[in-house]
Amino acid sequence: MTEIDTSKPHPARMYDWYLGGKDNYPVDEELGRQMLALDPRVPVMAKVNRAFMQRATRWLAGGGVRQFLDIGTGIPTEPNLHQVAQSVAPDARVVYCDNDPIVLAHAAALLRSAPEGITEYIQADVRDPATILEGARKILDFSQPVALSLVALLHFISDEDGAHDLVGRLLAELPSGSYLMMTHATSDFTPEASAVATARLKAGGVTLALRSREEFTRFFDGLELVxxxxxxxxxxxPELGEPVPGQDDGVIPGYGAVARKP
Known part of the structure; x- marks a missing residue:
């Protein structure tokens, strides 16, 4: 297994810290506290993203989708995507993918599939779609619809790294009837604080590419929005899940959507 680099913060471990987990390091907590000082809602944002994943997965599984490819999985936090999907459809197949080896270290122990279904894990970076697709094909049937989950991931991929092209490359391999489920942070509501957060994350070695509603919507070009x-x-x-503790009616600076590939 690739050695875990504890000298630099990693988004998956920061996310774990926001959610109250223990699989993070002082460098992750330090940068996480800086983000918290800029906006105390950051832990709520993390929980809101998890709640979206659960609601969208429930909606998709309830609509007949039986295969899921979740990229940017993060450190397992119950309920995980496969648990939600297999609670609706026990035969659901789920492939997880993340680039942090600490996620792999926990995946084998925690990501247990229902007996009727399959759960597998790939260690790879979203910037390497060929490796992801190769691994996913061993588990998923690409002649049948697949739900591609990119929750709280693409705001860590810059335009220079070809964020839109990467999504297009992944979707191109999926058949008609597949879905894209995605959330993304934005600076639309908090431009000044967002600029400071982006700079501090960059200083810590973490890319933050906040996008507007219009830029986020571009990821769904050619798809049918649900x-x-x-x-x-x-x-x-919101009727598909439970309210997130600490969430009020104020704007959480992020967008979410689900869309079908025609």
């Missing part, structure tokens, strides 16, 4: 379309994350089908 009602209600692009929405502030916590307002996407």
């Amino acid at each position: 009602d209600p379309g692009v929405e502030v994350v916590h307002k996407w089908h």
